[in-house]
Amino acid sequence: MDRLIEKKRWTLKKILWISGTSIFVLFIIYYIIFGDKSSKLNVEVDKITIEEVTQDIFRDYITVIGTVAPIQTIYLDATEGGSRVEEIVRKEGSIVKKGDIIVRFSNTNLILDISNNEANVSRTVNELRSTRLQMEKQTLDTRSQLLQLAFDLKDKERTYRNNKVLFEQKHIAKEEFEKSQEAWELTNERLKLFRQSWKQDSIFRLTQIKTLEEDADRLQKNLSIVRKRLESLEFRAPVSGELASLNLEVGQVIGMGTRMGTINVLDSYMLKVDIDEHYISRIVKNLTGDCEFSSKMFKGLIKTIYPEVRNGRFTVDMVFTDTVPNNIRIGQTSRINLELGESQKAILLSRGGFYQSTGGQWVFVVDPSGSFATKRNIKINRQNPRFYEVTEGLTPGEKVVVSSYDNFGTVDKLILK
Helix, strand or coil, X not given: CCCCCCCCCCCHHHHHHXXXXXXXXXXXXXXXXXXXXXCEEEECHHHCCEEECEEEEECCEEEEEEEEEEEXXXXXXXXXXXXXXEEECCCXXXXXXXXXXXXXXXXXXHHHHHHHHHHHHHHHHHHHHHHHHHHHHHHHHHHHHHHHXXXXXXXXXXXXXXXXXXXXXXXXXXHHHHHXXXXXXXHHXXXXXXXXXXXXXXXXXXXXXXXXXXXHHHHHHHHHHHHHHHXXXXXXXXXXXXXXXXXXXXCCEECCCCEEEEEEEEEEEEEEEEEEHHHCCCCCCCCEEEEEECCEEEEEEEEEEEEEEECCEEEEEEEECCCCCCCCCCCCEEEEEEECXXXXXXXXXXXCCHHHHHCCCEEEEECCCCCEEXXXXXXXXXXXXXXXXXXXXXXXXXXXECCCCCCCCCCCEEEEC
């Protein structure tokens, strides 16, 4: 007789299959919730640069290049137009002393001007001399007429007084007495008028002589100036120094104000320094820097700042504050560490190519295990040629990938191998 066999509900195989499936599903859920979902990139350690974050004194300076220039450059400009170069006495590059002849010129028009001025001076001086002689003669004539009038007045007065007595004694007629009185009064008035005329005439002639004297003095001064212009036909060095350039050729005719050359004053030297416009707000006068010449450092100081910016850079002049390097040459370059502020303690990160990729906003920080590096936001304040000053995000002792991130793309983690 057949018997119904009851089927087992949970077999070992089924239990194992369900358990494995459950574990797999739980793993998937755990990975989704708690797993590392960041993008990764395998990187060979020997192809990147890793530097340790330190805490030390931060020197706020920049490194710039300065070019040696003379302490002063004198420009040689033509002061006389139409001059022709006859002889070049001093060659370009020679050392000259103040007063040395550099170039000899010729100028026909200038010689004619001098001749005309001399003629004008002579004519004015002769006119002044003639006026003075005429005044002397007129003075003598006037004094003679004055004496004659004074004599006539006395004569008329004497006649009048005598006639008065005779008229009172009734020895002469009244008409004769009145005529003598009128003659005396007329002569007296004529004398007064003559004296006034003489006074006015004297004032006029004195003014005329003064004007002629001023004209003569002015012409004499003009003549002196013109003669100095004649002296300029022998162009002399205004200062002692090096004749750095001379842009002239024999036979050349130059115009007024033509730049003929330059003289470098070699009493001392300075440095022409080009600085990135990024620092224009921090560069002020009297900032100091260390200038390197032949592996030795010399102190320099900013004397002049030129505000004009060209091609993203502006220029400053630096002078030496202590000693000037030996055997220094114009055009020589020097590496300068220019101090921008006071040194102070800070968290430092070595400079590297990462800054161009991140703008200093984040870095890859190496895990203490050394097996990977993760992205972290940081904040950078100042920088010098060696270090960045980090104000947030890093602590001393941590290690950071400082080489370029250009090949890392947008990954969040580097797997170091």
